[in-house]
Amino acid sequence: MIEPFQNSLILTGPTASGKSALALELAERLKAEIISADSMTVYRGMDIGTAKPSAEDQQRIPHHLVDELDPWESASVAWWLKRAAECVRDIESRGRRAMFVGGTPLYLKALLCGLFDGPPRDADVRARLEHEAATTGNELLHARLAAVDPASAGRLHSNDVRRVVRALEVWELSGKPLGEWQQQGWWGDGEPAFGPEVCFALDIPRPILYDRIDTRVRGMFDSGWVEEVRRLADNKLGWSREASMALGYREIREHLSGGRSLADTILEVQLRTRQFAKRQLTWFRGLAGVRFATAKEVAGIWATDGSTR
The missing domain is CATH 3.40.50.300 (P-loop containing nucleotide triphosphate hydrolases)
Structure with a gap:
């Protein structure tokens, strides 16, 4: 249906x-x-x-x-x-x-x-796995996933803790790898x-796409993107995990905190946007x-x- x-x-x-x-x-x-x-x-x-x-x-x-x-x-x-x-x-x-x-x-x-229709999230299991990642390291948690769900481990980087935790959570709660549920x-x-x-x-064509990306990113900065991020960063309620993953916003926050020059930030955002486009196509x-x-x-x-x- x-x-x-x-x-x-x-x-x-x-x-x-x-x-x-x-x-x-x-x-x-x-x-x-x-x-x-x-x-x-x-x-x-x-x-x-x-x-x-x-x-x-x-x-x-x-x-x-x-x-x-x-x-x-x-x-x-x-x-x-x-x-x-x-x-x-x-x-x-x-x-x-x-x-x-x-x-x-x-x-x-x-x-x-x-x-x-996978198993619902379990706050206790999730907290335990996240604590383990923080104390023993992402690599050990990823290795454990590889032992029980090699397909998911192959798709996920060890630093992608959120998704590694979810895959292990699904395995622990159901005894089935995430791929079977999906x-x-x-x-x-x-x-x-x-x-x-x-x-x-x-x-x-990829060269045309990448040229468009570079041009658009520069246009976004010219249109006041840095000020947009500055206004959002001033909000005391902060960012949800999902919103904080928006392409370019983290790099601009790092620039605002003095971690990177504006010119280097523009280049970094252009690079990351091209990489994102490549992942989308895949x-x-x-x-x-x-x-x-x-x-x-x-x-x-x-x-x-x-x-x-």
Whole structure:
């Protein structure tokens, strides 16, 4: 059962690939409204660094799941998927179509394949594992994961403590590796429930993409990104773990604390953004149901309503 997403369209791609501009154009043609599939545009005040749609763009086409939370609040994939379903029902009740636009891989995977019904989080188990990582070291915890769940250990770096802890937590609570649970999507066996002309990832030559990234990052700094981070950092409520992972914000906080010059910070953010785009492309290629195409190809297919399942 893939309700309520069965009539939705999905446009994804790496950062700076041109998703937002194409989505605005297509949404006008298709009488669609845009649902953000970006894990950082949900946060209020994080505007420049997340390339959030402008007020003009949001007036041109209604956008959903933008500015939903404050930076000190957490947003899980399950929370996003539930809110996305509510948005789709609202959009379709008005005779319009939902178009998901964004590049957060876990959101895309949840939309295509559903969420796995793994064991719920256990605060005691988690606290014990996190304490162990802090006292004995990340490497020993990662080695233990490799002994019981080599597939997850192979995907996760030893410094990715949060995910290593979750994988071990799943094993301890269920006796099954995380990968086995992840094969069990809400939509069935983990295979995407949508046809080949529903979810497109924009295909753009790597040198052009990297040049766009470098240009956009510099433009963000010119537009006041440092001041945006300074204002957010002044808030005494701080940042949630999810919001603090937003690309570029940590590097700018380090700059503001005197840890790096502005010029070096710009170069660092450009590098990390290019690396992030590369990881996005790896994710998208590994997801069944994602079809790579140029912007022109997507426009041509959707213009003829080639979104049948």
